[in-house]
Amino acid sequence: xxxxxxxxxxxxxxxxxxxxxxxxxxxxxxxxxxxxxxxxxxxxxxxxxxxxxxxxxxxxxxxxxxxxxxxxxxxxxxxxxxxxxxxxxxxxxxxxxxxxxxxxxxxxxxxxxxxxxxxxxxxxxxxxxxxxxxxxxxxxxxxxxxxxxxxxxxxxxxxxxxxxxxxxxxxxxxxxxxxxxxxxxxxxxxxxxx
Amino acid sequence: xxxxxxxxxxxxxxxxxxxxxxxxxxxxxxxxxxxxxxxxxxxxxxxxxxxxxxxxxxxxxxxxxxxxxxxxxxxxxxxxxxxxxxxxxxxxxxxxxxxxxxxxxxxxxxxxxxxxxxxxxxxxxxxxxxxxxxxxxxxxxxxxxxxxxxxxxxxxxxxxxxxxxxxxxxxxxxxxxxxxxxxxxxxxxxxxxx
Amino acid sequence: xxxxxxxxxxxxxxxxxxxxxxxxxxxxxxxxxxxxxxxxxxxxxxxxxxxxxxxxxxxxxxxxxxxxxxxxxxxxxxxxxxxxxxxxxxxxxxxxxxxxxxxxxxxxxxxxxxxxxxxxxxxxxxxxxxxxxxxxxxxxxxxxxxxxxxxxxxxxxxxxxxxxxxxxxxxxxxxxxxxxxxxxxxxxxxxxxx
Numbered sequence: 001x002x003x004x005x006x007x008x009x010x011x012x013x014x015x016x017x018x019x020x021x022x023x024x025x026x027x028x029x030x031x032x033x034x035x036x037x038x039x040x041x042x043x044x045x046x047x048x049x050x051x052x053x054x055x056x057x058x059x060x061x062x063x064x065x066x067x068x069x070x071x072x073x074x075x076x077x078x079x080x081x082x083x084x085x086x087x088x089x090x091x092x093x094x095x096x097x098x099x100x101x102x103x104x105x106x107x108x109x110x111x112x113x114x115x116x117x118x119x120x121x122x123x124x125x126x127x128x129x130x131x132x133x134x135x136x137x138x139x140x141x142x143x144x145x146x147x148x149x150x151x152x153x154x155x156x157x158x159x160x161x162x163x164x165x166x167x168x169x170x171x172x173x174x175x176x177x178x179x180x181x182x183x184x185x186x187x188x189x190x191x192x193x194x
Numbered sequence: 195x196x197x198x199x200x201x202x203x204x205x206x207x208x209x210x211x212x213x214x215x216x217x218x219x220x221x222x223x224x225x226x227x228x229x230x231x232x233x234x235x236x237x238x239x240x241x242x243x244x245x246x247x248x249x250x251x252x253x254x255x256x257x258x259x260x261x262x263x264x265x266x267x268x269x270x271x272x273x274x275x276x277x278x279x280x281x282x283x284x285x286x287x288x289x290x291x292x293x294x295x296x297x298x299x300x301x302x303x304x305x306x307x308x309x310x311x312x313x314x315x316x317x318x319x320x321x322x323x324x325x326x327x328x329x330x331x332x333x334x335x336x337x338x339x340x341x342x343x344x345x346x347x348x349x350x351x352x353x354x355x356x357x358x359x360x361x362x363x364x365x366x367x368x369x370x371x372x373x374x375x376x377x378x379x380x381x382x383x384x385x386x387x388x
Numbered sequence: 389x390x391x392x393x394x395x396x397x398x399x400x401x402x403x404x405x406x407x408x409x410x411x412x413x414x415x416x417x418x419x420x421x422x423x424x425x426x427x428x429x430x431x432x433x434x435x436x437x438x439x440x441x442x443x444x445x446x447x448x449x450x451x452x453x454x455x456x457x458x459x460x461x462x463x464x465x466x467x468x469x470x471x472x473x474x475x476x477x478x479x480x481x482x483x484x485x486x487x488x489x490x491x492x493x494x495x496x497x498x499x500x501x502x503x504x505x506x507x508x509x510x511x512x513x514x515x516x517x518x519x520x521x522x523x524x525x526x527x528x529x530x531x532x533x534x535x536x537x538x539x540x541x542x543x544x545x546x547x548x549x550x551x552x553x554x555x556x557x558x559x560x561x562x563x564x565x566x567x568x569x570x571x572x573x574x575x576x577x578x579x580x581x582x
Contacts, residue, residue: 062505066557100506100580101561104554111554117256118294156560159550162353166298166305166361167554169260172350173295192294311450312488356547360492360499360555363454366544367489386488 001033001083003076003114004193007094007105007161008122009153011133013177017122018091020186031086033079037105038092041072066109073113087193090114094121094157094164102156106164116170118192119161122185124177126150195227195277197270197308198387201288201299201355202316203347205327207371211316212285214380225280227273231299232286235266260303267307281387284308288315288351288358296350300358310364312386313355316379318371320344389421389471391464391502392581395482395493395549396510397541399521401565405510406479408574419474421467425493426480429460454497461501475581478502482509482545482552485537490544494552504558506580507549510573512565514538
């Protein structure tokens with residue numbers, strides 16, 4: 001399977017767009033798989049006995065977390081190899097905004113294992129992202145509290161994704177998630193994989 | 195020979211500036227060579243029997259193309275070593291705008307073979323680039339159709355060139371191609387190599 | 389010791405902020421060390437017999453300088469390992485503006501030896517940086533002569549620091565040095581290390 005990594009900051013509408021990608025490809029009878037990188041890391045942690053749940057996983061030492069990230073990346077690459085024709089999309093972040101700064105979601109040791117064809121940057125107007133974050137009260141998203149912070153995060157995501165692309169030789173594709181119609185972004189993602 | 199990589203998006207005037215660089219150095223009796231990376235890749239493909247022409251080269255598998263890129267990079271580095279004193283300039287792109295996104299022209303496996311002293315970013319006002327692209331009807335340049343697209347490409351070229359420079363320890367130099375006088379940019383390129 | 393790399397362009401107030409960081413941590417009885425990367429390189433050059441003073445060090449061949457950079461990076465990593473608990477801060481640059489372009493201060497072969505937890509980008513309003521540079525007549529800072537040059541340098545520092553962070557898996561943290569109170573930036577740096 002060809003691998004596309006779909007990144008985007010919280011509130012950009014990534015889950016909705018990826019669900020649409022799956023729907024479109026399923027309707028066309030095209031083999032596809034969507035993998036959430038965080039979920040896959042947890043499954044890998046459980047399988048290898050690193051942790052018993054998400055909380056334990058988060059408390060692992062930096063070294064263990066790094067090893068886990070690499071094991072998960074290898075696992076995903078193996079799924080793509082074993083999966084035959086079609087597309088495998090990874091749902092993750094180019095950077096994660098933490099109290100210690102922007103953490104790259106695709107550091108060298110991860111991106112060189114996955115070796116994707118395309119790294120997508122799903123973007124939207126900071127105003128729209130902010131209003132989506134405010135509506136979504138189920139998640140703790142207080143790290144992104146104003147437009148300038150969102151714009152800075154989008155910019156660092158671009159720098160980080162490009163650095164990862166230079167390491168792997170992948171393309172970097174900016175996709176705008178148009179408010180009200182996630183199928184526009186979904187179709188553009190699919191077209192970019194061909 | 196010291197190696198400088200000269201990058202710039204279509205319409206910025208790269209060929210004209212590099213011809214001027216050659217003219218100035220020839221007049222000063224300084225040993226120099228300008229290599230177009232795409233042409234060198236084709237020559238390498240023909241020599242190694244990967245392809246019989248440019249069309250066949252473009253249809254090679256991703257793996258073969260990557261091998262070809264590396265072989266070409268090694269070939270250029272070898273020419274620089276064998277060339278004695280003076281300057282070798284490589285005419286290429288920091289990113290190429292494709293339907294699948296921005297493709298890095300200097301990915302890790304290329305930049306670490308070439309190990310240039312300087313990566314140049316030849317830039318110009320998006321308005322001027324757009325009007326030059328419109329005048330040049332001999333090439334298919336419809337990928338860059340408005341100013342905001344040109345500006346985005348220039349920005350991603352900066353991110354990608356900087357990532358490549360971090361890998362190789364090269365400098366990144368922005369050069370403005372002033373409309374009407376390519377010798378200004380040419381002289382600045384030569385000065386930056388010293 | 390956990391390692392934080394503190395970068396910032398000349399005039400941003402890096403030395404003052406780092407002195408404040410030291411003062412705060414000393415007052416709290418927390419083990420800490422501030423290492424200036426350039427000074428550490430010189431000490432390494434003297435110890436290994438590469439050069440007898442700073443002038444000789446600057447005239448070393450590119451290859452020797454690279455080896456020296458790596459030796460210094462290894463030396464600092466060794467100090468951190470031997471230093472027990474606490475924080476080690478490295479005072480350096482994400483990019484250095486030279487006549488040949490922006491030179492990355494944390495190229496691949498340096499950042500992978502140091503492996504910092506956080507790379508800090510100490511920033512300030514270009515206007516303020518410019519006025520600080522003008523007041524400081526003891527140093528030759530004529531490379532940064534107007535606001536647009538300072539802004540461009542700040543931007544390339546962001547791209548380069550992010551590329552280095554992608555290589556090492558470090559976070560990148562933007563810290564604003566508020567005019568008149570370096571303790572704000574100092575406290576934020578300390579908080580980000582936890």
